Amino acid sequence: MKKNTYLILLFISLSAVAQQKVPFTKPDTVQLMTEVVIKGFESDKRLLETPVSAGTVSRRDIQRFSNASLVPAINIVPGVRMEERSPGSYRLSIRGSLLRSPFGVRNVKVYWNDIPFTDAGGNTYFNLVDQNSIRLIEILKGPAGSMYGANTGGVVILHSDEPPLQENIAQKHHFRAQINGGSYGLFGENVQWQYQDKNISSSLTQSHLQSDGYRQNTRLRRDVLQWNGSARLSEKDKLDWILMYADMYYQTPGGLTLQQMQADPRQARPATPTAPGAAEQKAAIYNKTPFAGLSNQYKFNKHWSNTTSLMLAYTDFKNPFITNYEARKETNVGLRTKMVYHTVTGRHDLKFIAGMEWLYNYSAINNYGNQRGNADTIQFRDKIWARQLLPFLQGEWQLGKKFQLQAGLGTNFFVYHYQRLTDLDDSKKKKRLDEQLLPRVAGLYRITDNVSLYASVSKGFSPPAIAEVRPSEGSFYSNLQPEYGWNREIGLRGKLWKNRLLFDITAYHFKLQDAIVRRINDTGAEYFVNAGGTDQKGVEVFTEYILVQNSVTFVRTAKLWTSITLNDFSFTDYSIDDKDYSGNALTGVAKTIWSGGFDMSTAYGLYLNTSFTQTSKLPLNDANGFYAPSYQVLLARLGWKKEFNAFSIELFTGIDNALNQLYSLGNDINAYGNRFYNPAPGRNYYGGLIVNL
Template sequence: MKTNLFILFLLVSSNAFAQSAVSDTIPALSEIVIQGFETNRKLLETPVSAGVITSRDLQKFSTVSMLPAINMTPGVRMEERSPGSYRLSIRGSLLRSPFGVRNIKVYWNDIPFTDAGGNTYFNLIDQNTIGQIEILKGPGSSMYGANTGGVIILHSNENQFDADKHDADSHQLQAQVSGGSYGLFGENLQWKYTGKKISSSFTQSHIQADGYRENSRLRRDVVQWNGAAQLSGKDKLSWILMYADMYYQTPGGLTLQQMNDNPRQARPSTPVIAGAKEQKAAIYNKTPFTGLSNQHVFNEHWSNTTSVTFSYTDFKNPFILNYEKRYETNVGVRTKFSYHKVLGIHDIKITTGAEWQYNYSVINNYDNKGGVADAVQYKDKIGARQVYPFIQGGWQIGEKVQLQAGASTNFFTYHYQRLTDVDDAKKKKVLNEQLLPRFAALYRITKNLSLYSSVSKGFSPPSIAEVRPSEGSIYTNLKPEYGWNYELGFRGKTADSRLQFDIVAYQFKLQDALVRRTDNNGAEYFVNAGGTDQKGLEFSAGYTVIQRNEGFVRSLQLSGSATLNDFRFTHYQVNGKDYSGNALTGVAKHIYSGGIDMRTAPGLYLFSSFVYTSKLPLLDDNTVFASPYRLLSARLGWLKKINALSFNLFAGIDNALNQLYSLGNDINAAGNRFYNPAPGRNYYGGIAINF
């Protein structure tokens, strides 16, 4: 079967790598455009702490995961407890995310991807459909609603059309097949079409793996259609249609002794509780997602962008302690009006609008009898509604100064009904709204140097998964977390753009922080932890050593980043224990990364990266720490063009130093089962064709 697919792809077409590999230079700060906070300006001109990951960055690593590329971004950490089980945090927002993505707002272009319940199924996204990932660090509540961690904007990878310049239709066929250690196999097919007034990208992908550990198999199938069309001189419609069918097993956490004895085992059974393998612990997720966005230009000053979204998730989770079935319906609308006026040296832009989202979830819990739903434990209906209006003004004064000021407020309500209770009346909880301002400024010291600063307030209510965690209790006493963020940054480049750098210092004071805890059986629940004081320093730089059109080595580039964290609880007491002053659980104090990117005249290329992560506390009392680890990876390939056909043959190695480490620790875990061992030294390879 795999051999037949391999031959088919060789005969058809291949991956977007060949297209992006034409560019041999690190994108300059003067070229990267930031769209977040309605800036639409080059990074060097933007008062925002941001990380940008291009499709070329994604293709420097394995072809099936965004994780290694994202983890090269300072202040951002992506974890994978087992294949497909992703977690994502920005500046330590992992406290409340045992799995999935919470406290971060995710958009696909202008379309909300995060649901009203506060959850994002980031693991459903196929990286081959992404042209650029824009990460806005720090609270984005002034424009993007409930979050204290930050905002991620995914940009589609379809080609951009220009009605004035595009004369003929064009088609681009791409395909890729790859395989690797532990039964890894992936394939991707993509067709791009660009016409005079329309562009689209249709993608089909499949990934499967046996997994490094017992009970850690993965299968994911995604079909997606992105596009944009110029409907008239005033209207441009964009869309995303996606269907994802994902299954992955969850092996569970191990103690340190169990990990050292056999890191490939699943959580074993005890005399009281069956293990992950015996209970067939896994996640089944089937989700269709639809988003439409229309931009209407009224005149040279006024425009409106309105987006609508709908998704439905059929979610099943046979877990060690129970079997959960969840059916989620999500709808949302986001609209914004923009006014733009240039008066001499003054460039003024005002944006105002609102976002409304609604989530309705039917959540049923059963006893888990060896992977089969048995007796009923609970049956619930839970809904969440978020509404927030926002306004922001931007003022560019000449070439030197840019000012931004914005604010929003929030209206968050959830209702719940326990059908298995005698009192099955519907109950309602309304959270108090807050004013969420943001102020930012940038000063261009020279043409190539900028100083920027911002002050912002973030707000994040408990998600449905925290109000009603998997063990079945409903926690109506949880309060939203909120806090103020202060940051100062300095970025720039040399005149020849060979050296580029970005450095930012920040302090985030969070109140009523939501923190995950577990009971004696390992069932999770959440508490408000009082406050945290999060101080950090982030640095990134890139240097082009060689860039020429002759000689064997055509380009050689070095990159590096550093994340320095001093995160502490300020006042945190639980069950009579005081953890005030302790380091924030699950956050490493130091993370350093570096990379080498080399290309040669014959088409040979080498990408290599190194990441060091320091020890991090696993318990709130700071008595247990995960050991530091060092990850070395490399990808060697050969890119060859024959007329209109491009071949990309590649092979790579991950964890070349064969480190024993946990990429995704279960913090505050019962029985000290903190560790989810990541694969040891492993290999991958594949071929991609494009024409």
């Protein structure tokens, strides 16, 4: 495909027979975020009624953009930052920096419904997730060790998109197909079949995405086949499942210096007198992962219930890098179970939860020399075993409609073994990290029916991930210690003016000890150290205002929204290599991020979604000697929906980076040679077609 083209393919062939067509949704109804039901911490209540700092990303939010990346939708949530250094290379942080995440997702626990998706080694392959299979993304901010074990960042819960089980419902089939394309060789297609009757609800999705990329050596290809669903086994017994196979390949262009980015932002990392370039070495990621998860919910009686979830996954991972070629085979097993007791006595609503989560990872990791993308001479051959055990307890007391109290306690047992088969001493070595008690206490007071005040205190604990103990350059860092800290926060949320205005305001203070920080050696290889501590103060604000709701005029719905993140993050007691960084601003964190937008739909099916984001400058190294400049990003999507008797269609087109800003969406912090920058695409366009049957 030619680059810089505007691709809209307007032909789809569907062949399907349905016993009963699914009724189509009428023109969009604007739903305030406070009406979304939060599942985290076993709340199962509306956000307005939950003492949890949380953000949500709905399917509607995801479809506000190009349908090619989750990044712009997730970045709407204040306090949350998702980056994409090159197509497919996701990074995610919640209320923190990306000090620990050169690529991938660490220090954040991820679940599919109630099924663990993060492995025992502390890593999550978030880029394998197909956004077309997601109904809702729930983001719990701050330490959540009282119920979810090892993390100081927070928790992400992915809710799959099969329809809810309903009694006395006839068989229904729903078919959906989408095709989209855009600049820089972007092309995607997905097909989905949903089935529903009174005992079974399921969703089968096939998805393909490819792109040539904006920069040299940034080609992407991802194929995902996924089947998720629910089955009512009896009046008391329900089974949920997810079966997924993902095959992903993306090239990694490497970081540029400021001068290189300004001279030619589309180039890959060039060769130097001592090292070849990224394109020459065919630097890339190859990931093939089958994932299976089962979750059984059984109600013994009106008071007692149990949910038990099982996860199995295998990953074949290859990473030709500039300095070496890493081949990794990972086997992951996970089990999570919880007993719930729930009773209501007068004005007292009591719930008690006791459970545990067990995770196991076995990784066989081989490092070779890299000969232009081919594995050469063996350098290291290693085996690593990791186990985590996370017991937890929680109680919840609801007193009438006004007051709610949650109190929980968990801990995290983490043990890993490692063995280097290429050493003379190839004996298996063991490292057990000291566990800590992880309490959380949270309370909520309903000031009025529509306004709530909440507060919480919690402790987080995060052991180093396997990729930090044994980074890609091959050394073992067994002295690396867990990071831990206390978080305190208070928030006010609600809706006013006849439910037209939503507001959610949170202030927090998080003090982290033994923070894990990424460093780079003179060959460009990464390693990690404990950096003393950090002091993190922040304010998060999200508001929505409905201008028009279900009007019979030309403009059917319209709303304004804004998201504000204010960060005051700094290092404390941080000295390394005779350099004292205490008091410096935390690397990779912008002090202010502001987003806002306008959404509108009309009686004739036309709709418009706009989004503008302003990000302030941010430090690129611990010494604060280099800063990435501030930047502004404007995005917009224009579409048309039309419903017919048996099907509906949607045509859409859009623009990303409309202001054609030169910026880096994912900096390589503390990069050797000042190669900090990964330029994001310039102004680009996309379009597509969706058919529902």
